[in-house]
Amino acid sequence: MEKRVKFWDLFGPVEENRSVEQRLKCAHEIRMEFTCEKEIRKARLYSSAHGIYDFSVNGRMEQNCSFTPEISSYKDRLYYQTYDLTEMLLDGANVLEFTVADGWWIGRIGLTGDSCQYGDRLGILAQVEITYRDGSQQIEVSSSSAKSRESYVRYSDLFMGEKQDLTTETKMLRQKSIEHYSWNSCMEADYDMQNLVSQPMNPVVITEEICDYTVIQTGDRELLIDFGQNFAGIAELVIETNTEMPVVLEYSEILDENGNFLKNIQGRNKEHTDVFLVDSGRHCLHPRFTYHGFRYVRITAPKT
Numbered sequence: 001m002e003k004r005v006k007f008w009d010l011f012g013p014v015e016e017n018r019s020v021e022q023r024l025k026c027a028h029e030i031r032m033e034f035t036c037e038k039e040i041r042k043a044r045l046y047s048s049a050h051g052i053y054d055f056s057v058n059g060r061m062e063q064n065c066s067f068t069p070e071i072s073s074y075k076d077r078l079y080y081q082t083y084d085l086t087e088m089l090l091d092g093a094n095v096l097e098f099t100v101a102d103g104w105w106i107g108r109i110g111l112t113g114d115s116c117q118y119g120d121r122l123g124i125l126a127q128v129e130i131t132y133r134d135g136s137q138q139i140e141v142s143s144s145s146a147k148s149r150e151s152y153v154r155y156s157d158l159f160m161g162e163k164q165d166l167t168t169e170t171k172m173l174r175q176k177s178i179e180h181y182s183w184n185s186c187m188e189a190d191y192d193m194q195n196l197v198s199q200p201m202n203p204v205v206i207t208e209e210i211c212d213y214t215v216i217q218t219g220d221r222e223l224l225i226d227f228g229q230n231f232a233g234i235a236e237l238v239i240e241t242n243t244e245m246p247v248v249l250e251y252s253e254i255l256d257e258n259g260n261f262l263k264n265i266q267g268r269n270k271e272h273t274d275v276f277l278v279d280s281g282r283h284c285l286h287p288r289f290t291y292h293g294f295r296y297v298r299i300t301a302p303k304t
Contacts (some may be wrong), residue, residue, distance in 0.1 A: 008177035024155035027101040027289065030124050030186060031147045034096075034140040036089055038132040043089050043094070048080035048196065050123035052289055054104030057088040057093055067289070071104045074118045079199040085128065098124050101156040101289035108159050113268030123189060147183035155233060157291035161251075161277040166242060206233070218298070224261055225297040235297045236286040241278060247285060247301045249274040253293035261298045 029271040036043075047055065048069045060081070069079040100122050108115045111119045129139040210231070216224040218238060224297060225235070230253050256262040265272060272292050276285045 014177070023124075024157060024160065025106075025212060027086075027099050027104070027153035027156055028122060028148050029151045029153040030098040030100065030126075031183065032092065032096040032128075032140065033145070034128065034138075035093055035140070036091060037156040038134065038136070039091075040086060040089055040130060041133045042131040044129050045083040045085050046127065047083070047098070047124070047126045048078055049098075049100050049103075049105075049125060050074075051100045051105045051122060052286065053098050053100040055096065057100045058090060059097075060088070061156055062088055065205050067103065069199065070204060074105065074195070076195055076198045078123070078193075078195045080196050081199050089130070095210045096126070096128065097128045098126065098179045099151050099153065100124050101151075101153060101286070103158065103289065105108065107157045108269035113270060115269075121189075123191075124186075125193075133240045140295055145253075146186045147194040149183050153255070153288060157269070157285065158290050160269050160271045160272040160290075161275070161292075162285075162287040162290045163277075164285075166285075167277055167279045179272060196270060218261065223299045223302050225299065227297075229293055230293065232293045232296045233289055234286050234291050235274075235294075236284065237299065237303075238282070238284050239278070242280050244277070245302055247276045247278060249276075249285075249297065250297070250298040252296045252299075253294055255296065261296060267295075281288045 045055075047053070052067045054061065054066075054067070054068070062085075068081050072079055102115075102122070105118045106116055107122060107123065109117060126141070130138040130140070131282050132138070151167050152168040154163040183214050210227050210229075210233075213228065214226040216226065218224045234253075235249055237247070237249065250261070250263065252261060252263050252265075254262055263272070272294075274290070275289050276283070278285070
């Protein structure tokens with residue numbers, strides 16, 4: 001990986017002692033556009049982040065892993081990933097989009113709930129290397145032309161949980177042109193990249209889907225899901241609604257002595273709650289940049 005790329009800073013320091021909505025920063029989307037004018041023999045993406053990221057190529061999510069570039073002693077080792085884009089790129093115009101969130105870089109992972117263990121700015125690092133059939137090469141960094149905007153992932157934290165405003169996503173998808181929805185230039189940042197190391201271990205992937213669970217009706221517009229075992233993962237919920245509404249998922253490992261939901265992991269910035277704002281229609285809900293340790297999930301939604 002050539003040392004031509006630079007980080008793109010997306011926002012500044014976080015602020016403590018405010019509400020969750022005010023304190024946590026939203027994830028950001030970053031868009032790179034480039035053109036392939038000849039027949040491609042090989043194409044690779046090299047990428048990493050200050051934060052955690054996923055990406056899509058021409059509107060399609062191609063990753064089958066989560067939480068890249070994963071946890072490390074970032075000062076000494078920041079892992080970068082290599083992806084084969086050969087079959088994903090098109091003749092002509094191509095669009096590469098990243099979404100980056102707090103992860104271990106900024107997230108509230110300390111025992112006392114403090115943040116910014118490694119830094120206070122999100123950033124993304126990317127380079128596309130294309131080799132054509134005629135032997136010529138094209139390297140796309142696009143640090144001067146990349147655009148960013150706030151994501152519909154309004155915040156995401158490994159302990160606090162994630163909030164998605166899918167009503168905002170719907171508005172984004174309705175836009176006919178990227179210029180219509182607040183894309184801004186990324187700020188180029190000159191970080192020392194001597195700590196960049198190719199990821200040496202297997203990525204984080206989903207290893208099992210638990211489809212055997214018990215549903216308990218615990219109140220009006222409230223359900224308790226018992227998955228029968230403690231595990232680290234995410235819950236996925238499919239709903240259909242005819243109105244705009246919030247859906248809240250709270251996680252726990254145990255119940256109280258009366259069999260009621262009990263948040264057993266407590267403390268500052270330990271909410272373990274995912275919030276989804278949805279509009280009318282059918283939705284498949286799951287967080288993108290957080291996970292939880294749990295057996296029970298309490299699902300609540302307001303009356304409609």
